[in-house]
Amino acid sequence: MSQARLPLRLILLTALAVGAALLLGLVVATLNGLFEFYQRWQAMPFWLRVPSIIVAALVLGALCWLLWRLARPSATSMFGASVPLSRGDVEARIESLRERQADTTALEAELVELDRRRVTGEVYVALFGEISTGKSSLIRALAAQTAPAVDVRGGTTRRVEHHRGVLPDGRALILADVPGSREIDGIAHEQIARDEALRAHAVVYLAAGDLTRAQDTEIGWLADFRKPIVLALNKTDLYGTVERTALLARLHERYARRVREIVAISAGGSERYERTLTDGRRERVERERIPDIAPLLSALERIAQAGTDALEPAREVAVLAEVGRRGDALARATAAHEAQRSIAKYTRRAIVGAMAAVAPGSDLLIQGALGTALVRELARIHGVPVRELDVEALLARVGLSVRNTTAVVLAIAGNALKAFPGLGTLGGGVLHAIAYGLVFDSLGHALAATLATHAALDAADVEARIGALLAEPQRERIEHIARLALDAARGERT
Ligand SMILES: Nc1nc2c(ncn2[C@@H]2O[C@H](COP(=O)(O)OP(=O)(O)OP(=O)(O)O)[C@@H](O)[C@H]2O)c(=O)[nH]1
Ligand SMILES: [Mg+2]
Known part of the structure; x- marks a missing residue:
């Protein structure tokens, strides 16, 4: 058997040796060629050498550009804002859909709203988060003159409501109360909330504890649009100092890079309890908790100070990305x-x-x-x-x-x-x-x-x-x- 294998091994070895010799020859020939080229180039007069360097640099640059074009990820307008769509792109898509008799009313309305908010010059802040995290309670605390419905049952807010709030520095904000996410069978409400978060200049993301995987994904999605996000840990009155500090430290560790600020608040809300009267009868009472939202107010002041001109571009990118995504689905x-x-x-x-x-x-x-x-x-x-x-x-x-x-x-x-x-x-x-x-x-x-x-x-x-x-x-x-x-x-x- 070893006799039969011998010629095969010999053939393989010879092939390897020939291959190696050819490779070596190729390397030597290339080096030789380069060396000769260098010598000739050195012998050239100066006025010929400079243009040849420029041409070589241009060719190298074009090659790099071509490689980059081929290697970079393809442009997509799908969920997310990785490749910003221009207003022109979006309008052209809507136009072509209109020509195909598609119903583009909702897409056009979104662009109208985009422009309308720009013209008003007001700062829009959307309160976003899972159900019962205290969004409506926070609106009550931020905009004292309005009173959206608040309830222990999740899914109380069903549509977007706008309220005018005033910051301690006198600046006004338009606050959007939106339906909570993660409601059972609440996909439609969740979409309403997401759309409003995209239309806003800034988002306050409310959580009532450490963030779940779903909440983490939601923050990641919002952060992709690069608009200011304040992560507000609400209901902190329910935690002891040690627990609260540990929770905040964990949030800082996980989200400091993705959000603008992380604050601990207590939006208030109301609590129901039973009390015993002097005559022995028992009575159910509802009492408003006293809100403590000072750190959030300061964070919002810092954001609003930038003014709408600075906040507008990220908002526009987000809205255009969403209109583009919906346009793709409609197409x-x-x-x-x-x-x-x-x-x-x-x-x-x-x-x-x-x-x-x-x-x-x-x-x-x-x-x-x-x-x-x-x-x-x-x-x-x-x-x-x-x-x-x-x-x-x-x-x-x-x-x-x-x-x-x-x-x-x-x-x-x-x-x-x-x-x-x-x-x-x-x-x-x-x-x-x-x-x-x-x-x-x-x-x-x-x-x-x-x-x-x-x-x-x-x-x-x-x-x-x-x-x-x-x-x-x-x-x-x-x-x-x-x-x-x-x-x-x-x-x-x-
Ligand atoms: N302990 C405590 N409870 C709060 C606080 N903020 C809100 N709550 C309670 O949390 C419950 C839900 O509050 P809502 O303001 O309705 O929450 P929401 O996020 O608007 O809820 P949906 O609209 O259903 O998504 C209510 O029972 C509030 O009283 C808080 O700071 N501390
Ligand atoms: Mg609500």
Whole structure:
């Protein structure tokens, strides 16, 4: 055995030696070349040397720039503010959505509100936090003349309410009381609160203890927008000095870098208790706690001192990011709606074409042209550029796999016929038409799903999806297609 291995080892060793020699040669040749180039460059007159340095520096700079462009993370307007969207970008997106008949009223209203608040020149502060952390109580303490509802039950505040508060230095603030997050089934309320936090110049994040993982994520999301955040530890009257100091130290350790300030307060709220009267009767009483919010007032004064001009840019970035995110979602929904319409249109045409085909094979030709048109239209709807070649390759691949499942498709179509007794008398042509319809409908849905997920004409993905759709077509889908075939057949006979 060792005898047989010997030549193999020899071959490997020789190959390694040759490889190493080639590499060494390459290194020596490169060094040599560089050295020669350096000598020639030194021999050049001074007036030629300077431009050559400039050209080399420019080429190196361009190379670095290209590398950076290729390596940097792609721009995204998804949840977060990593890549700021400009006002122009957002308006262009809204315009293109409007052209596609999408309802952009809410997006436009958000921009109007963005401008309106800028013009008023007032500082907006949103109180944000989980339910029952004391947001409404804090508003009562900050804006004494207003009295939002406060309750021990979570989920008391259901909408955004604005109150005018005055700081000790006389500066006015517009305070937004918002619904609490983490309410059971409260996704809609949570969105209302998040939107308002983005519209504000600054956010007071209220917590009533150490922060949970969910609260930590929420702070991280807010901090990404780079607007001032004050983390206020509320209900500190419930803690002893040692506990309170330890809690604050922990918050400082975890959040000092992400928020502007961390303060300990007691917003007040009210407490209910029973007292015994002189005649022995017991009585339930509700008493307002005395608020202690001095550290928060000072923090807010420091923020407001900067003035709206300094606070406005981060607010604008946050609102534009959110409008962009909602615009993206609306664009996806609009594309899905348009795709459905287009699929229905081409499925109907495929059925009518199949029924009208006279010469053997001519139906295939018709469907080929229709298939190309369907692929092109769906790609346009999803904003994916496609080449003629790719469309043909996709149709050829799909055609092949559909041909292999023809028996299955015809069986499904046959079953559909049973559900429509009238169709049976119309002959085999209808069966083929339904089969074509089913294939077209599946192709359309598979392709639309691929384009929506991958933003590319991924033929393998389309094929897999068609396979899944044809293997288990839904009853309503088959009935819908059979109905189309029936209408087409009736249309032909009349
Ligand atoms: N001990 C104590 N209780 C407080 C304090 N602030 C508020 N509370 C109580 O906490 C409960 C909830 O207060 P709210 O002000 O309604 O809380 P919220 O965050 O507005 O609640 P939602 O609107 O439901 O999200 C009430 O029972 C308040 O009395 C405080 O500083 N100390
Ligand atoms: Mg409330």
